[in-house]
Amino acid sequence: MEALLLNDLSADLPDGVRLQRAATAIREAFACDAVGLLMLDAADTLHLVAASGLAHEALGRRFVVAQHPRFATILSRREPTWFDPESVLPDPYDGLLDDRKGSPLPVHDCMGMTLYRDDRPWGIMTLDALATGAFDEAARARLRRLGLILQAAVRVTDLERENRQLRQLGSTQQGLEHIGEATEILGHSEAIQSLLHELDLVADSDLPILLLGETGVGKDLFARRLHRRSRRSQQPMIQVNCAALPESLAESELFGHVKGAFSGATSDRPGRFEAAQGGTLFLDEVGELPLSLQAKLLRVLQNGEIQRLGTDQVIKTDVRIIAATNRDLKANTQAGLFRTDLYHRLSVYPIPIPPLRDRDRDVLILAGHFLEFSRARLGLRGVRLSYEAERALRQYPWPGNVRELEHVISRAALKMLSRGASRDQVLTIGPELLDLDITPPEPPAEASPQLVASEAAPPAAATDPGAIAPLRDSVEACQRRAIGEALAATQGNWAQAARALGLDPSNLHKLARRLGMKHESGIAS
Numbered sequence: 367m368e369a370l371l372l373n374d375l376s377a378d379l380p381d382g383v384r385l386q387r388a389a390t391a392i393r394e395a396f397a398c399d400a401v402g403l404l405m406l407d408a409a410d411t412l413h414l415v416a417a418s419g420l421a422h423e424a425l426g427r428r429f430v431v432a433q434h435p436r437f438a439t440i441l442s443r444r445e446p447t448w449f450d451p452e453s454v455l456p457d458p459y460d461g462l463l464d465d466r467k468g469s470p471l472p473v474h475d476c477m478g479m480t481l482y483r484d485d486r487p488w489g490i491m492t493l494d495a496l497a498t499g500a501f502d503e504a505a506r507a508r509l510r511r512l513g514l515i516l517q518a519a520v521r522v523t524d525l526e527r528e529n530r531q532l533r534q535l536g537s538t539q540q541g542l543e544h545i546g547e548a549t550e551i552l553g554h555s556e557a558i559q560s561l562l563h564e565l566d567l568v569a570d571s572d573l574p575i576l577l578l579g580e581t582g583v584g585k586d587l588f589a590r591r592l593h594r595r596s597r598r599s600q601q602p603m604i605q606v607n608c609a610a611l612p613e614s615l616a617e618s619e620l621f622g623h624v625k626g627a628f629s630g631a632t633s634d635r636p637g638r639f640e641a642a643q644g645g646t647l648f649l650d651e652v653g654e655l656p657l658s659l660q661a662k663l664l665r666v667l668q669n670g671e672i673q674r675l676g677t678d679q680v681i682k683t684d685v686r687i688i689a690a691t692n693r694d695l696k697a698n699t700q701a702g703l704f705r706t707d708l709y710h711r712l713s714v715y716p717i718p719i720p721p722l723r724d725r726d727r728d729v730l731i732l733a734g735h736f737l738e739f740s741r742a743r744l745g746l747r748g749v750r751l752s753y754e755a756e757r758a759l760r761q762y763p764w765p766g767n768v769r770e771l772e773h774v775i776s777r778a779a780l781k782m783l784s785r786g787a788s789r790d791q792v793l794t795i796g797p798e799l800l801d802l803d804i805t806p807p808e809p810p811a812e813a814s815p816q817l818v819a820s821e822a823a824p825p826a827a828a829t830d831p832g833a834i835a836p837l838r839d840s841v842e843a844c845q846r847r848a849i850g851e852a853l854a855a856t857q858g859n860w861a862q863a864a865r866a867l868g869l870d871p872s873n874l875h876k877l878a879r880r881l882g883m884k885h886e887s888g889i890a891s
């Protein structure tokens with residue numbers, strides 16, 4: 367087994383896949399029910415980076431060590447730790463073991479071991495078996511040997527790079543309170559993995575980058591990552607929300623002013639360009655920049671020089687520009703809303719960010735991340751999704767992308783409590799609480815094993831007639847998706863969406879209301 371594991375670990379594979387394989391191999395070797403590999407960050411938070419036998423959404427979970435005594439115990443020892451099945455310490459995986467469907471874990475065997483790198487804890491490995499007595503003395507000795515092999519593997523992989531990122535993350539993030547504003551980009555899908563790879567390639571190039579994507583896809587996070595991975599990472603990153611710049615003050619905000627430049631200018635003040643000197647200036651929602659300012663911005667980008675308002679003195683700038691927009695800037699240039707020359711300056715390297723609906727099962731990983739945030743914030747023992755809720759999340763087109771998912775999950779967790787659920791139980795969120803207005807098809811009669819993090823195979827084609835959704839449901843799901851996509855493509859403009867769909871606007875409103883995508887007062891949140 368050890369030889370096989372070594373083989374897997376030395377294969378030429380992306381790090382995530384390598385660790386995932388290791389988790390699966392360890393689970394098979396110990397014939398246990400779940401294996402987790404968790405990486406520690408500088409804020410003493412463990413990130414589940416690979417798992418076998420745990421629900422897919424578990425991969426988005428982050429565990430603050432101080433809140434999980436079992437993990438704290440494992441981390442405090444060099445030798446493997448075995449937990450007595452009668453141990454009263456709460457189990458961090460309560461409700462997450464794949465075949466438990468949200469019910470509390472019964473008495474079971476559990477052991478774990480700290481993995482070190484350069485004599486500092488890199489993270490931990492955990493093993494769970496529902497059969498008590500599965501982990502005897504021999505198993506613990508074996509775990510120790512395995513731990514040493516894994517440690518060696520961790521050393522030679524690029525994971526060190528990822529780990530460094532996590533360490534940096536931890537130092538700017540004080541534990542769970544900030545997890546909702548995740549600075550780490552979650553996602554195992556091909557779409558996100560290749561995007562991250564591309565970002566890392568261009569991060570250091572100093573080229574201006576234009577991030578394109580629907581609202582809520584994470585453009586802000588990607589911009590931060592670009593800065594963090596660039597040679598300017600030790601210098602400031604200054605963000606300007608172009609949509610929020612009042613036209614009258616915009617010039618002074620960007621370029622600064624001197625005392626007396628206008629009434630109210632009582633002292634010299636540097637602008638955002640100067641504040642970003644040596645670092646990165648992030649022009650968010652750049653498509654909203656007023657035309658008058660576009661010309662001035664263009665001049666600065668061409669000359670690399672700024673002048674504060676009220677003076678002729680020229681200041682040389684050394685700033686890398688990252689811009690983001692959810693508009694179709696090219697179309698805006700044709701419509702005369704955005705200057706073509708500025709568009710070309712900004713879009714030297716355009717990077718489209720895929721919408722959530724194109725990211726496969728990342729929606730579950732992200733849901734797990736937001737569930738853990740809600741769990742900690744609301745003081746719950748555990749909270750997870752039912753199979754049907756998972757299906758609903760995967761079917762929904764997510765016009766509001768990750769931001770919408772975040773709101774859906776926090777609202778569902780709150781609703782459970784307001785309906786009288788106990789904080790001491792592991793709560794299971796069903797589709798009705800998600801309020802997504804899609805009718806998920808019934809699960810096949812025989813409960814199929816839940817999707818396991820390690821076995822990322824696409825769902826099998828439905829051959830069981832019972833598993834086929836009624837025609838009306840399929841038609842409605844299709845209509846919802848088309849409307850969602852049209853709204854996303856038109857930035858929520860119902861009139862334009864109606865035109866794109868070939869519908870009369872009032873009919874679109876009627877249809878959207880019938881499909882539950884729009885309340886009388888507006889769009890369903």
Ligand SMILES: Nc1ncnc2c1ncn2[C@@H]1O[C@H](COP(=O)(O)OP(=O)(O)OP(=O)(O)O)[C@@H](O)[C@H]1O
Nearest residue numbers: 547548551552581582583584585586587692768769
């Ligand atoms: N891959 C991801 N992993 C973790 N959290 C994410 C991810 N993508 C987005 N988020 C979270 O979703 C929320 C919305 O992301 P963000 O504000 O970056 O979107 P945006 O594309 O800039 O939206 P807008 O165009 O409306 O400004 C944030 O809370 C962010 O932390």
